[in-house]
Amino acid sequence: MTAAEPRDLLAGRAVARWPLPAYDEGEVREAPVALSEGVLRLGLLSNANSGRNRQQLGRLEALARRYPNVMHFPTGHGGEVREALAEFARHEIDVLAINGGDGTVARVLGEVLEHQPFPGRLPVALLPGGTANMSADRLGVRGSLTRAARRLFDWSAGRHRGTCETLSRPILRVRFADGRDNAYGMFLGAGAVIQGTEYAHRKVHARGLRDNAGLAVAVARTLWGLRRGDPRFASPVPTTLSLDGSRHFPARDALVVLVTSLDRLFLGVNPFWGREPGAVRCTVIASGHRRLLRSLPFMLCGRGHRTAGAGAGHFSHNGHRLEIALDGLINLDGELHRVRPEEGSLVVEKGGSFPFLRI
CATH class of the missing domain: 2.60.200.40 (Tumour Suppressor Smad4)
Structure with missing residues (x-):
């Protein structure tokens, strides 16, 4: 599997840099999302073979396509992780999101630490797409996979801003x-x-x-x-x-x-x-x-x-x-x-x- 098309990832828009406040989840609309000022470029890497993703990845991809600031890269095997991170680095993402289980989180963050694809240490958002999601449960976006993804995408697009807790944890x-x-x-x-x-x-x-x-x-x-x-x-x-x-x-x-x-x-x-x-x-x-x-x-x-x-x-x-x-x-x-x-x-x-x- 290869990266999703960037879909003019915020072309022509000014992008605010981290940190920004988060939001409290509000109403849901199925139309394409209109971006607010100060949006964040979000790079989402999904493990297509993780537990929940086997049934829900298509729904997540459809949701991601509604947000021009979200670049979704599904991976089918570990060798594609480095390719996905390099693609995210080329598009200068502001937030790295990982959708998978504990093993996927470990693999992606290990690649970041070993190969340093980004000029600085990006904030990380975890979505519970795996069979075992202990890391996401303790450190990730709250809610079921689809609900958490919608909260994260809306927040990155600058909608319904509220508070976002940031937890620094060692790997x-x-x-x-x-x-x-x-x-x-x-x-x-x-x-x-x-x-x-x-x-x-x-x-x-x-x-x-x-x-x-x-x-x-x-x-x-x-x-x-x-x-x-x-x-x-x-x-x-x-x-x-x-x-x-x-x-x-x-x-x-x-x-x-x-x-x-x-x-x-x-x-x-x-x-x-x-x-x-x-x-x-x-x-x-x-x-x-x-x-x-x-x-x-x-x-x-x-x-x-x-x-x-x-x-x-x-x-x-x-x-x-x-x-x-x-x-x-x-x-x-x-x-x-x-x-x-x-x-x-x-x-x-x-x-x-x-x-x-x-x-």
Whole structure:
């Protein structure tokens, strides 16, 4: 698939630069939209293969065509992302919008950080077009896919201005010891996260449950499996990690490994209670954890420090550079990567930050 035609992208009009106030959603009209003064050029990249986009991309494209300031570029595979960003740079967009799941967001922002296609760091708007949309849920435009797109397009066109919250959040860069390309994301998981992901694909998404509802079912089933010691979920992973060279999780089997740069995960879950500065937030729950069931409610709301320290089987700290060696799969914003301890430790650190628009 190739880029949509620019449709005389704001030809002959003066374009205001970021920042501008947002709007409160108002009436909807199906006629072509008349642009107000001070519009913003919006570049929208959609992953045509993401969960919601498989059914709704045509509707979104029709909506985008009503806005002369919106350039929509659907992509069919990852190789087209760089082409789309280069096209957006040629048209000097003011806002980068990403329509897809967590993996799409990570891929696009990783390309921006690695190749710097724009002269400056653009504000980013996330639309929930994927199967898993945790990044969009925490940082994106509010509403369902079509509703959120309409809000974003209207706002960029200068209509119904109100307030727009801007959240600056870091993106994690993962550097692999074997020399493969860097990877980016806002959430990394291992251990039971992998088993929970596989269960979600097999049992949850196949039944039409997606987004927070699907995640809630998969997490609940995973926690129940851990409670019962079900080997389909409780499969410890040999893990060693070091955070900023001073905080260590000694070599032992880990039930769960969680790393994020987000303030919270889906549905406001916050299984992190480190108080140190740093973009890298890490929690590890070891195999054989004492009082796991009793500790879980505290852990999930960021109060794991009330149940004991690392000696009881859990570790939660923040930092700037995480070195981790484990034997198995990691889930980085929905993308799976196999790592082995003999290859060396992978390094997780801040790769850059972006301003995200909450409209």
